[in-house]
Amino acid sequence: MSLIEHGDSREKAFAESGLFNSFRGYENIWRLLITPATNRIFGERTDIRIRDEISDEMLLLCQFHYTVMSSLLRAQLHLERRHDGFYFDFFCALQNVSEQVELFLLVNDIIHGAVLSSWEELVSETDNLRSDSLRDKFLRKLPCGGTEDWKKFRNVCADIAKVRNALVHGPEIATYLKDAETELIPRTNKHQKLLWTYLPESEFDLKRYFTDADKSTQKLFESFLEKLNAVWILVDSELTEEKIFSSASLYHYGVNPHLDATGTIA
DSSP states (O other): OOHHHHSOHHHHHHHHSTHHHHOTHHHHHIIIIIGGGBGGGGTOTTOOOBOTTOOHHHHHHHHHHHHHHHHHHHHHHHHHHOOTTHHHHHHHHHHHHHHHHHHHHHHHHHHHOSSOOOHHHHHHHTTTTTOHHHHHHHHTTSGGGGSHHHHHHHHHHHHHHHHHHHHHHSOOOGGGSBOSSOBEEESSHHHHHHHHHOOOSSHHHHHHHEEEHHHHHHHHHHHHHHHHHHHHHHHHHHOOHHHHTSTTTGGGGTOOTTBOTTSOBO
16 A cells, blocks of 8 residues: 555645655555554555544554644645745744654554553653653653664754744744845744844854754755654564554454453443
8 A cells, every 4th residue: 555546635745745755654654553543454445534443542643643744744835835934834843743753652652562551641641741851751761762863853853943942932033134035043042032132243143143044944854854764764663563463453453452342342
């Protein structure tokens, strides 16, 4: 099965975009974990609806995985259109991707791993998922959490968060710091607030506190995709047949741990 033939409209758009070659790991996980949770397994391969007997955890896994792809498409669209203030929407989209990646990895461990026992435990232990530091505590315990690939991905996510926070939480000042060709965005929230009362007197000061929106966004996006794909490859490598066909995963194929022996929802 493939995204280009059996995906929904957004999945097909992803498969036809330049993103596909940069994030091939997405289709591998989609084929391995997501498609069996849909009605596609019953012969109608275009029936993308989630099967009724799928557990809540598996539904969350599908949603997080899908949102990673969808928000990447949205980020690319902002880059291509370069509309006024495109960088604001671009960084918000990438911030969403980074958060959905975390949640995908955590719920994937609940289903196929051994660190977390339930979604309820994760929610209660992370202040309803709001605490970044508490989520990170669990993420570091996952098999991928101590790898170099995960550390590199986290580093680029931190770079994205700095700019996103500056744009979302700080005053907008880039509008009057324009030249004829490009627009400047702050490197951090601290710099943006500082420059609200202090205008740079030289080009050197501008480069210290601001970066070219066009060049920085494209470069950051390429780095983000590279490191994201490396994480997805790690997840793929950890999903052995034993894990996929374990008792916690058999509901992919019609056996749901949420059903009792008579087939009634417990």
